[in-house]
Amino acid sequence: MRRTPMTKRKACFIACILPCAAVYYCIKYTFRAVEETLDAVDSARQRHRIKTRKRPKSKPLAVIPSVSKRTSASAPIKTSFLHLPPEIRLMIYRLVFGGPAIMQVRSTYSMRGPRPETWVSGQGIRDDADEPSKALRLIIGLGGSPLRQLVAPPSVGCVIYGYVSRLICGEKHCFAITRYHDDEAVHYTDLMRTSRAVYGEALDLLYAEHTISLFGVEMARYFCRNASPEGMKRIRFAHVALIIPSSSWDSPSQKKSIKDTMKLLRHSLPHLLQLDIEVAVTWGQPKDTGLFWSWLTDDGVLGQFRGLEKFVLKASAYLPFTMRPRGNCEAWTPQYELLESWDDGEYQALKTRVTSLDEAMASS
Structure with missing residues (x-):
C-alpha cells in the first residue's frame, strides 16, 4: 500500500525531530551531571577546609609605641599614617x-x-x-x-x-x-x-x-x-x-x-x-x-x-x-x-x- 502524502510528512517530521530531541536531552543531562559533580567536589573541598583550617600562631598585640621626640632641631620629621x-x-x-x-x-x-x-x-x-x-x-x-x-x-x-x-x-x-x-x-x-x-x-x-x-x-x-x-x-x-x-x-x-x-x-x-x-x-x-x-x-x-x-x-x-x-x-x-x-x-x-x-x- 502506498503511503499518503500526509503520512510521508509525518514520517519526515519525526525523523527530523527525534535526533534534535535526543541531542537536546543528551546535552541537558550532561550539563546537569557536570554541575552536580562540581557541586560535590566543592562541598568536599569546603568540608575539608572547615575541619582542618586553623589560624596560625601569632604574637599578642603590643602597645602602640608613642612618637619619639626629635633629638635635634635640624633632624627631619618622619610622618606616617599613625601620626594622624x-x-x-x-x-x-x-x-x-x-x-x-x-x-x-x-x-x-x-x-x-x-x-x-x-x-x-x-x-x-x-x-x-x-x-x-x-x-x-x-x-x-x-x-x-x-x-x-x-x-x-x-x-x-x-x-x-x-x-x-x-x-x-x-x-x-x-x-x-x-x-x-x-x-x-x-x-x-x-x-x-x-x-x-x-x-x-x-x-x-x-x-x-x-x-x-x-x-x-x-x-x-x-x-x-x-x-x-x-x-x-x-x-x-x-x-x-x-x-x-x-x-x-x-x-x-x-x-x-x-x-x-x-x-x-x-x-x-x-x-x-x-x-x-x-x-x-x-x-x-x-x-x-x-x-x-x-x-x-x-x-x-x-x-x-x-x-x-x-x-x-x-x-x-x-x-x-x-x-x-x-x-x-x-x-x-x-x-x-x-x-x-x-x-x-x-x-x-x-x-x-x-x-x-x-x-x-x-x-x-
Missing part, C-alpha cells in the same frame, strides 16, 4: 569597613549586609516579636547548608534562576567583602595587614560594631578556630542558626556537637552582650518534643550563657513540601510552625537566667 589624630584614622577605617552591619561567616569569604532599618541605635540582634528568618528557610528549602550557603532554584526549561544572596539574619541582599581590580581580589580587611598598630585599631570596627552571624555549628567552630583571638574578645553581638534534624536530634553525636559548640562560643566570646539563637528543625516536629525542649533550654546547651544584656530564642519546625516546588524562590520557601513544646514561661525563665548578672558573677 585618632579621630581621622577612625574616619578612614569607617570609610573602608563601612558602618555597623551584619557579617555572615563563610569558609571562603564572609558576606556583609546592612542591619534592618527598624533596629534602634545599639541594637545588634532581632527582637522576640520578629518572625523567624525567611532567608534561612529558603536556603534550607533549596538544599543549602552551612557549607553551601549560596544556592539557586533548579532551572525550569530554559529559565535559569540566580543565586540566593540574602543574609539569614538581616533578610537583606548581601555582598562579599572583596572587590576585583586587574583580575586580582582585593579584600577590605587587607588594610589590617599594614602593621600591628593599624590591626589593633581596626579590630573594634571589624568585630565590636558588627553583628557576627554564624550559620550552623560548622561555621561557629570554624570561626572560633580562625578568627582573631583579640577580635573575638571584642564581639558584642552574635546570631547563631542551629539546623537540627527532627528524626535524629537525640543521637549522642548530634547532641554533643551542639553542646560543645555552645560551650566553645561561650568561652571564645567573653564580652558578648546580645545573643540571637535560631533553631530550625528539619523536617516537621522533633520526636519527643518535650524532651527536645528540655534539652535545648538546659544549662548544658543554651542555659550555659550568663551575663548577657539581651537574649532571643526562636525555634521553628520546617514543614516538608507536599510536592516538588516549581518556579521562583518563593515556591522553595517551606512553611513553618512553632515548636509544639514551646513554653513561654520556661522561655522567660531561661532569659532571666541568661541575662542575670548575679548568676554570671556566681558562675565565674
